[in-house]
Amino acid sequence: PGDPSRLAAAAEPAGPAGAVAALQSPNLATRYLAWEKLRALGAQAEAELLKTEIEANPAISQQQRAALLGSLAEIRKDWPAAESNYRDVLAIEKPGSAALRLPVVLMQQNRRQEAYAELRSVQDNSAYSDEIRREAFRTEIKFNQILRVDDKVQNAAYQRALAFWPEAQALRYQYAMHLFNQKQTDSALMQLQEVIKQAPANA
Numbered sequence: 001p002g003d004p005s006r007l008a009a010a011a012e013p014a015g016p017a018g019a020v021a022a023l024q025s026p027n028l029a030t031r032y033l034a035w036e037k038l039r040a041l042g043a044q045a046e047a048e049l050l051k052t053e054i055e056a057n058p059a060i061s062q063q064q065r066a067a068l069l070g071s072l073a074e075i076r077k078d079w080p081a082a083e084s085n086y087r088d089v090l091a092i093e094k095p096g097s098a099a100l101r102l103p104v105v106l107m108q109q110n111r112r113q114e115a116y117a118e119l120r121s122v123q124d125n126s127a128y129s130d131e132i133r134r135e136a137f138r139t140e141i142k143f144n145q146i147l148r149v150d151d152k153v154q155n156a157a158y159q160r161a162l163a164f165w166p167e168a169q170a171l172r173y174q175y176a177m178h179l180f181n182q183k184q185t186d187s188a189l190m191q192l193q194e195v196i197k198q199a200p201a202n203a
Contacts, residue, residue, distance in 0.1 A: 155175075155179075176188045
């Protein structure tokens with residue numbers, strides 16, 4: 001999924017076929033809307049129909065087929081199949097968005113350490129776009145929140161994310177609120193001051 005603040009720039013795909021095609025868009029917002037569209041369809045029969053069409057369509061490349069089948073496997077909650085397809089994508093294409101879905105399906109299989117390791121590999125790999133690397137940091141932070149991991153671990157994730165992406169004002173503000181919750185008032189205020197420094201309109 002892309003940054004929700006950018007979704008207004010993307011048109012919602014029409015129907016299942018349009019949603020499937022939109023999953024291959026280079027625009028994260030478009031892919032997010034396509035993903036949500038397919039999730040809304042949801043029915044097993046619809047997913048199976050799309051799966052059959054994708055497997056039989058000679059116009060779809062091997063990489064595209066694996067990516068689409070991975071997305072459909074997620075909709076069906078077939079996590080092993082989704083993992084297998086996303087790994088196929090990553091084996092045959094330049095680094096891309098499948099690297100962000102793989103940790104999610106690993107987490108769905110309770111393979112937490114592997115999921116975190118995949119995210120770290122994306123964060124540290126300059127072959128990925130900055131946008132995908134930033135999303136990997138956001139995903140790690142989201143995992144930490146859902147799993148309620150130790151505050152020190154969460155703080156470290158925020159710090160690594162902001163070291164890579166210092167102008168991420170929303171993320172810095174989120175970190176400040178997390179510090180306030182830990183009674184680390186001075187550190188929280190320092191983060192808020194940095195937000196104001198970068199964007200005085202937020203004062």
